Amino acid sequence: MTNTPHSGGDQAKTLRDLNSLRPETPSAGTEAATAVYSITSGKGGVGKTAVCANLAYNLASMGKRVLILDADLGLANIDVVFGLSPSYNMNHFFTGERELQDIMVDGPLGIKILPAGSGIQNFTRLNSNQKMRLLDGLDAMQNHFDFVLIDTEAGISENVTYFNTAAQEILVVTTPEPTAITDAYALMKLLSTHYHEKKFNLVVNQIRTEDDALDVYRKLTMVANRYLDISIDYLGSIPEDRQMIDSIRKQKVISELIPGSKITAAFRQLAGRICSEPSQTSPKGNLQFFWKKLLNIGG
Numbered sequence: 001m002t003n004t005p006h007s008g009g010d011q012a013k014t015l016r017d018l019n020s021l022r023p024e025t026p027s028a029g030t031e032a033a034t035a036v037y038s039i040t041s042g043k044g045g046v047g048k049t050a051v052c053a054n055l056a057y058n059l060a061s062m063g064k065r066v067l068i069l070d071a072d073l074g075l076a077n078i079d080v081v082f083g084l085s086p087s088y089n090m091n092h093f094f095t096g097e098r099e100l101q102d103i104m105v106d107g108p109l110g111i112k113i114l115p116a117g118s119g120i121q122n123f124t125r126l127n128s129n130q131k132m133r134l135l136d137g138l139d140a141m142q143n144h145f146d147f148v149l150i151d152t153e154a155g156i157s158e159n160v161t162y163f164n165t166a167a168q169e170i171l172v173v174t175t176p177e178p179t180a181i182t183d184a185y186a187l188m189k190l191l192s193t194h195y196h197e198k199k200f201n202l203v204v205n206q207i208r209t210e211d212d213a214l215d216v217y218r219k220l221t222m223v224a225n226r227y228l229d230i231s232i233d234y235l236g237s238i239p240e241d242r243q244m245i246d247s248i249r250k251q252k253v254i255s256e257l258i259p260g261s262k263i264t265a266a267f268r269q270l271a272g273r274i275c276s277e278p279s280q281t282s283p284k285g286n287l288q289f290f291w292k293k294l295l296n297i298g299g
Contacts, residue, residue: 033280033281033294034144034145034147034148035146035147035148035168035280036290037149037150037167037170037201037274038150038152038163038171039055039149039150040154040163040170040173041154041173041184041187042172042182042183042185043154043177044155046154046180047206048154048173049072049081050248050253050254051171052068052151053068054254055274056149057109058264058267058268058270059146059274061109061255061268064146064275066110066112066147067111067145067147067148068111068112068148068150069150070089070114072152072153073117074117079113081248081251084107086105089115090116094130094134100137112145126159131166135289139290148167148290150163155187165285165288166287166288166289167288168280171202172184172187172202172203174202174205175204175206175207176204176208176213176216181220188228192229193228198231199230200230200232200233202216202220202233203235203236203237203270204236205237207237208240214234220232236266236270236273238266243261280294
């Protein structure tokens with residue numbers, strides 16, 4: 001991926017124009033595959049869960065059927081963001097006490113959520129049987145979704161690498177802070193060199209100007225081009241907004257609380273770009289969510 005010396009506005013427009021050329025719907029006679037996105041980050045505190053929740057809300061507002069899987073199995077908080085108090089969570093699934101359907105809860109606009117537990121270390125490192133149980137559990141669900149968003153924990157733990165490799169698309173969230181950029185690169189480097197991931201999507205959160213986001217994108221692509229054999233697709237940016245803190249306190253996503261805000265418009269644009277992504281027609285590996293469905297679609 002090569003950067004050319006254009007102004008920040010020109011680069012942003014070019015990136016968006018390229019995204020707009022992607023097909024929005026599958027070809028006639030082809031069943032749409034469930035798009036599985038891992039929402040991940042190298043560093044904590046970059047707003048990954050807020051991006052996941054607001055992206056889900058805006059996808060649902062577009063009529064998409066959305067499932068969120070909270071994959072931070074030790075310090076879960078998706079349920080808190082939506083103001084929910086689930087009776088069961090993923091811990092009950094992994095112990096065999098409940099099936100996925102039993103722990104699924106309803107969020108706004110029909111969003112389905114698989115909540116995780118908090119403050120429990122038992123499942124912060126899933127074993128092979130637990131991973132396969134989850135894989136089979138999702139494949140066996142009768143519910144069909146257009147999008148599954150996996151909110152991973154931050155960092156490079158074994159659970160993080162598992163959920164990223166099991167998803168069809170990896171969406172890395174970072175901010176313009178140097179430590180966040182460094183950790184985002186470290187995560188992509190690990191997934192590339194050890195797990196053969198070659199494609200990443202980038203969202204830059206908490207920006208002041210679009211030039212800040214494009215500068216982050218340039219830095220990451222420059223280093224990736226030099227040292228890694230990967231591609232990074234820029235999906236957009238989310239502006240810094242103090243009202244985000246207020247929405248967290250009120251346990252409502254900011255897209256629901258302040259639908260006319262600039263930050264909501266940014267999340268809406270992000271959802272639109274993701275909807276325009278072409279559907280996967282074949283699994284990228286053996287260990288992947290909804291791989292049976294993908295195999296059927298891919299022939």
